Amino acid sequence: MPARSVRLLMLAAAALVLVVALGIRALSDGALEQHSGTALYASMVYAGVLFLWPRLGPLPAGAVAVGFCWLVEFFQLTGIPAALSARSLLARLALGVQFDPTDLAWYPVGVVPLVALHWLLRARSRAARGASSLPDRKPSTERS
Structure with missing residues (x-):
């Protein structure tokens, strides 16, 4: 898939994840809101990684996304995200408040x-390309 198509798909995916997260936040509270928000944040980061590096494979993209999320979480131990979050909703959404x-x-x-989905789609795409690149063979009418 061309890089431009991947980027557009990742923008759409991030927007969809954001809508789901905000919907859960509006309709629920407590543990469901907290844990789904955390998981969906990581999903958006994954989409962001593929937006920046559209040719990255599933495992490296996943490792970068989880690593980034963990770095942000540990950064919260410094208190800097809490201070920034007190002044900005955007900082609160991106950096969180406390570890x-x-x-x-x-x-x-x-x-x-x-x-897993990325891996599956990539494998299917490669299989489809491989099948379409085989030369068309017509049945032989000659007898040996």
Whole structure:
């Protein structure tokens, strides 16, 4: 798939994930809101990684996405994200407020299904390209 198509698809995917996350936030509270928000944040990061590097494979993209999420989570231990979040809703959404070790486990929950889907789609695409690149063979009418 061309890089431009991947980028457009990732923008659409990130927008869809955002709508789902905001919908859950509007309709629910407590643990469902917290944990689904964490997993969906990681899903958006995965889409962002593929937007930036559209040719990246599923495993490297997943590793970068989860690694980034973990870095942001540990960055919260510094207090800088909390200070920025007090001044900006965007900073609050992007960086969070306080460290929660449970989030470290929820980030892969948002990324692993996308890695699996990416892997499956990539394999199907390669199989389709491989089948279409085979020369057309007509049945032989000659007898040996």
